[in-house]
Amino acid sequence: MPESLSAWELIASGDATLFAIVRLSLVVSLSAVAIAGLIGLPLGAVLALTRFPGRTALVVTLNGFMGLPPVVVGLTVYLLLSRSGPLGELGLLFTPIAMIIAQSLLVLPIVAALTRQTIEDLWSEYRDELTAMGVGPSGRVATLLWDGRFSLITAMLAGFGRAAAEVGTVMIVGGNIEGFTRTMTTAIALETSKGNLPLAMGLGLVLISLILVINAAAWGVRVWSEQRAG
Amino acid sequence: MMRALLSDLPLVFDRVSLRAGGTTMLNRVSLTIRPGAPTLVVGPNGSGKTSLLRLCMGLDAPSEGTVSWGGRTQSRQTRRAILFQEPMMLRRSVAANIAYGLAQAGYPRNRRAARTEELLDRVGLLELADRPARRLSGGEQQRVAIARALAREPEILLLDEPTASLDPAATRHFEAIVLAAAQSGTKVVMASHDLGQVRRLAGDVVFMVRGCVCEQASAGDFFEHPTTPEAAAFIRGDLVL
Numbered sequence A: 001m002p003e004s005l006s007a008w009e010l011i012a013s014g015d016a017t018l019f020a021i022v023r024l025s026l027v028v029s030l031s032a033v034a035i036a037g038l039i040g041l042p043l044g045a046v047l048a049l050t051r052f053p054g055r056t057a058l059v060v061t062l063n064g065f066m067g068l069p070p071v072v073v074g075l076t077v078y079l080l081l082s083r084s085g086p087l088g089e090l091g092l093l094f095t096p097i098a099m100i101i102a103q104s105l106l107v108l109p110i111v112a113a114l115t116r117q118t119i120e121d122l123w124s125e126y127r128d129e130l131t132a133m134g135v136g137p138s139g140r141v142a143t144l145l146w147d148g149r150f151s152l153i154t155a156m157l158a159g160f161g162r163a164a165a166e167v168g169t170v171m172i173v174g175g176n177i178e179g180f181t182r183t184m185t186t187a188i189a190l191e192t193s194k195g196n197l198p199l200a201m202g203l204g205l206v207l208i209s210l211i212l213v214i215n216a217a218a219w220g221v222r223v224w225s226e227q228r229a230g
Numbered sequence B: 001m002m003r004a005l006l007s008d009l010p011l012v013f014d015r016v017s018l019r020a021g022g023t024t025m026l027n028r029v030s031l032t033i034r035p036g037a038p039t040l041v042v043g044p045n046g047s048g049k050t051s052l053l054r055l056c057m058g059l060d061a062p063s064e065g066t067v068s069w070g071g072r073t074q075s076r077q078t079r080r081a082i083l084f085q086e087p088m089m090l091r092r093s094v095a096a097n098i099a100y101g102l103a104q105a106g107y108p109r110n111r112r113a114a115r116t117e118e119l120l121d122r123v124g125l126l127e128l129a130d131r132p133a134r135r136l137s138g139g140e141q142q143r144v145a146i147a148r149a150l151a152r153e154p155e156i157l158l159l160d161e162p163t164a165s166l167d168p169a170a171t172r173h174f175e176a177i178v179l180a181a182a183q184s185g186t187k188v189v190m191a192s193h194d195l196g197q198v199r200r201l202a203g204d205v206v207f208m209v210r211g212c213v214c215e216q217a218s219a220g221d222f223f224e225h226p227t228t229p230e231a232a233a234f235i236r237g238d239l240v241l
């Protein structure tokens, strides 16, 4: 990236490097949220609907893991994927896939814990009626996830915000390789350390804008569908 | 298909008690609910009407005694439906609420839309089909709930004070729906403390006080010759404690 240019000039000129960085950031964070949702939504729902020994401890742990330090998650995934680690054979370290894995782990507790809370509240309202209609366990999960969809969109957004904004895991497992694993946050960190503050600040503004746009879009979807379904 | 032929009637309570958290909600209740005209469960607030209906549905298990449906103490609730005192509306459209009931009752998918329309027409909600159910008024929600209950084509229909928050016209409309269901062979068991309504609907009356069934009689006998002072006082409109 030419260092004399500001971020706005880069955007205006449709700079290919900048575009690649933004695209990778979005692909990594959105993939991580999608994976976390695929696992976290049903996991949270099942946790909300079942009672077993140790459940309370699990719920408390899950809530606590919402605040997992990204560098620790990054370090853990690094150790798993490093050449001498158990999954070293796969050669995934310093690839976007490693970044997606690490961010999924970071986002999963957020999605699962918020889903658990949402579904548990909804269940206390729906329990009698669903029981009376003879709805089985899988039907309950499906019904509650669908009827909790407005709050669950918010849970997914919280996960996305966390993934898009963090720098610790992607730096450690991605390595900030130019043109391959450099994301907006790692680029900002790099430009800041090089003293290129205007560019770093410009990238930061691009990042914030993107997060705002995605949140606004999700908000719009929520309002629109709420008007139709109550 | 033998299961479909098994009847849930008569519904028999044999010395049933129900307790929770130190409260006795039902105390050694014995009663038999037979096919025929609606059975009205009456009694003052807190007398145990809701608790009785929940046991009829099989939602709660008795602390003592047995509840049996057609002689069976275990019976899946496929042939029963209940309308709660405060019905729950799914966060979906009115039509989707009915279609959900149909789906849970195993109604064939390709005929659900047509059947939903029939049921909505029956309760007079056709124009509101696409509205979010939770934005309806209390009376309209009550009608969604009865349509959803009727979607199950129940043999026993349990109604918990369904008209308590309805205006007189809506109450009459609701009663007409209930009577039509009763005439087509559904056994209606309905809690109420509106004595006018009891006179209009009841084949027989179960009168409850403080968790006990104080009296079970035909509607005529209950109003003309109450056998307990509590029932006589209740009919006169005096408070029963």
Ligand SMILES: Nc1ncnc2c1ncn2[C@@H]1O[C@H](COP(=O)(O)OP(=O)(O)OP(=O)(O)O)[C@@H](O)[C@H]1O
Pocket (backbone or CB within 6 Å): B020, B021, B023, B024, B025, B043, B044, B045, B046, B047, B048, B049, B050, B051, B052, B085
């Ligand atoms: N879960 C519960 N735990 C403890 N006590 C309860 C519970 N549910 C109901 N009760 C008590 O049991 C008694 C009977 O309650 P129930 O709801 O069956 O009365 P009801 O006849 O339906 O009254 P209402 O006319 O006000 O609806 C009441 O005294 C109530 O406070």
Ligand SMILES: [Mg+2]
Pocket (backbone or CB within 6 Å): B049, B050, B051, B085, B160
């Ligand atoms: Mg009640």
